[in-house]
Amino acid sequence: xxxxxxxxxxxxxxxxxxxxxxxxxxxxxxxxxxxxxxxxxxxxxxxxxxxxxxxxxxxxxxxxxxxxxxxxxxxxxxxxxxxxxxxxxxxxxxxxxxxxxxxxxxxxxxxxxxxxxxxxxxxxxxxxxxxxxxxxxxxxxxxxxxxxxxxxxxxxxxxxxxxxxxxxxxxxxxxxxxxxxxxxxxxxxxxxxxxxxxxxxxxxxxxxxxxxxxxxxxxxx
Numbered sequence: 001x002x003x004x005x006x007x008x009x010x011x012x013x014x015x016x017x018x019x020x021x022x023x024x025x026x027x028x029x030x031x032x033x034x035x036x037x038x039x040x041x042x043x044x045x046x047x048x049x050x051x052x053x054x055x056x057x058x059x060x061x062x063x064x065x066x067x068x069x070x071x072x073x074x075x076x077x078x079x080x081x082x083x084x085x086x087x088x089x090x091x092x093x094x095x096x097x098x099x100x101x102x103x104x105x106x107x108x109x110x111x112x113x114x115x116x117x118x119x120x121x122x123x124x125x126x127x128x129x130x131x132x133x134x135x136x137x138x139x140x141x142x143x144x145x146x147x148x149x150x151x152x153x154x155x156x157x158x159x160x161x162x163x164x165x166x167x168x169x170x171x172x173x174x175x176x177x178x179x180x181x182x183x184x185x186x187x188x189x190x191x192x193x194x195x196x197x198x199x200x201x202x203x204x205x206x207x208x209x210x211x212x213x214x215x216x217x218x219x220x221x
Contacts, residue, residue: 003103003123005034005103005123005124005163005165006033006034006064006185007184007185007186007209007213008032008034008186008188008202008206008209009034009035009036009126009165009167009186009187009188010023010027010035010036010187010188010189010192010202011036011038011068011167011187011189012024012035012036012037012038012039012054012189013190013193014039014041015193015194018198020037020039020050020054021050021054023192023193023198024037024054024058025057026198026202027192027199028061029061029199029202030198030199030200030201030206031202032063032202032206033061033062033064035054035058035063035064035065036066036067036068036187037050037051037054037065037066037067037068037079038068038083038189039068040068040069044070044072044073047067047073048070048073048076048077051065051067051070051073051077051079052077055078055079064080064081064103065079065080066079066080066081066082066083066103066105067079067081067082067083068082068083068085069082069083069084069085069088069089070082071084071089071093071094071097074098074102075097075102080102080103081098081102081103081104081105081123082094082098082102082103082104083104083105083106083107083126084104084105084106084107084122085107086108086109086113086140090120091106091121091122092120092121103123103124104121104123105122105123105124105126105165106120106122106124106125106126107125107128108125108126108127109127109128109129109140109141109143110151111151111154111155111158114127114151114155114164115160118160122162123162123163124162124163124164124165124184125162125163125164126165126167126187127143127148127164127165127167127183128143128166128167128168128187129143129167129169130142130143130144130145130148130166130167130169130170130174131144131168131169131170132168133168133169133189133190142168143168145177145178145181148166148181148182149181149182151164152164152181152182152183156182163184163185164183165183165185165186165187166178166185166186167186167187170186170187170188171188171191172191172204172205174186175205175208175209175212176212179209179212179213180212185209185213186209188205192205
């Protein structure tokens with residue numbers, strides 16, 4: 001079942017001045033419609049409490065809520081899906097728990113990772129990191145633009161058309177190159193959270209993504 005995958009994914013992160021809930025409110029108010037709640041140091045109970053609050057906001061704005069890692073929490077609160085890292089539950093096992101209607105994303109660093117995830121039925125790939133980022137521990141090798149170009153070319157040659165979302169220290173200046181390389185979308189965290197007016201920054205990002213992804217689509221016609 002083909003699912004609609006957004007071109008801008010926002011991933012919440014710990015910030016002493018802005019709670020996960022505040023981040024979600026500001027992002028959605030700026031027109032963002034895809035939130036991944038990521039609370040790596042929290043207990044499942046803490047994630048569940050925050051997920052219920054964030055889901056209420058997302059429903060008000062008709063945005064999708066994806067829970068990072070906690071498949072059980074996603075099922076319990078009725079989130080739209082889960083995103084699984086390389087050391088989390090397998091997508092195949094998560095699909096058994098979640099069912100076909102739930103969105104399942106998986107983290108990849110290589111073409112082989114993508115092949116494995118596609119075989120396990122994920123709906124999209126989070127490919128990265130693009131560059132070094134402080135929001136993630138145990139970082140996989142940095143890909144850079146050339147890494148994305150090479151992996152997306154391998155996907156094309158292998159007939160793999162799953163949406164690939166770039167992740168890892170991204171900002172506005174990276175969008176043109178990545179969309180030209182053929183990514184479906186981008187996942188952004190720290191850049192947005194660190195903006196004084198996060199909603200306005202979201203609007204601006206969405207406008208840029210619209211331009212760059214449309215330009216790339218026209219080139220392929």
